[in-house]
Amino acid sequence: MSLMVIGAGFGRTGTDSMREALTMLGFGPCHHMSEVMAHEEQKRLWRALARGETPDWSQLFAGYRSCVDWPSAHYWRELIEIYPQARVVLTWRSPESWWESFEKTILPAIVGSTDQDSLGIALVAKQVFGGRPQDRAHAIAIYRDNVEAVLNTVPAERLLVHKLGDGWVPLCAHLGVPVPDEPYPSRNTTQEFRSALSLQ
Known part of the structure; x- marks a missing residue:
């Protein structure tokens, strides 16, 4: 089994809903930070990969047919080369609304963690955001840079930019599968995230 769909969007861009959607469409199991946890x-x-060990992608994704969210989204450049047949999905929301969600969910979890080996610190805070996840302007710039890099790197015919609210139709067209009768999933709202981590 190899990856058929690669997610390149940051956490808090609808990645958990996309995880559920891909599973419903037959592209599961889908790798997501929740799987790591x-x-x-x-x-x-x-964690070994975040420390700099050489990746064994077949082992990291053993049993998975797709991936979204961090940690895998940080490695999309490598993954699109290793899995050249995989479709790429960039989950997207406006940079300002992304920050608003990130600031209320992932950021408090990172700031509140004392585990320096956690992916929240070792990968997201240090590698994605250069040790400055609390700097709004810096974080938004990193978010924008990632979007630009995906758009400039992934061939247009291989890439779908899936915005919050786009639903099934563009996703199913991109993946070549029928549109389900069920509603597009809506998962992991800010309130749900905070409740799960007791951040209320």
Whole structure:
């Protein structure tokens, strides 16, 4: 089994809804940060990668047909080369609304963590945001840069920019599958995220 869909969007751009959507469309299991948090072996493998160990992608994605969200979204450049047949999906929302959501969810989890090996600190805070995740202007610039890099790197015919609210139609067209009768999933709202981490 190899990856068929690669997500290149940051966390808090609808990645958990996309994870559920891809699963419903037959592209699951889908790798997401929730998988790392739920499985000790996943946590061990991805923490080793964040520390700089040489990646074994087939091991990191063993059993998965797609990936979205961090940690994998940080490695989209490598993944699009390793899985040349995979379609790419850039989940997107406006930079300002992304920051508003990130500031209320992932950022407090990072700031509140004392585990320096956690992916929130070792990968997201340090590598994605250069050690400055709390700097709004800097974080938004990094977000914009990632979007630009994806648009400038991934061939247009391979890429779908999926904005919050776009739903099934563009996604199913991109993946060549029928549109389900069920509503497009809506998961992991700010309130749900905060409740799960007891950040209320």
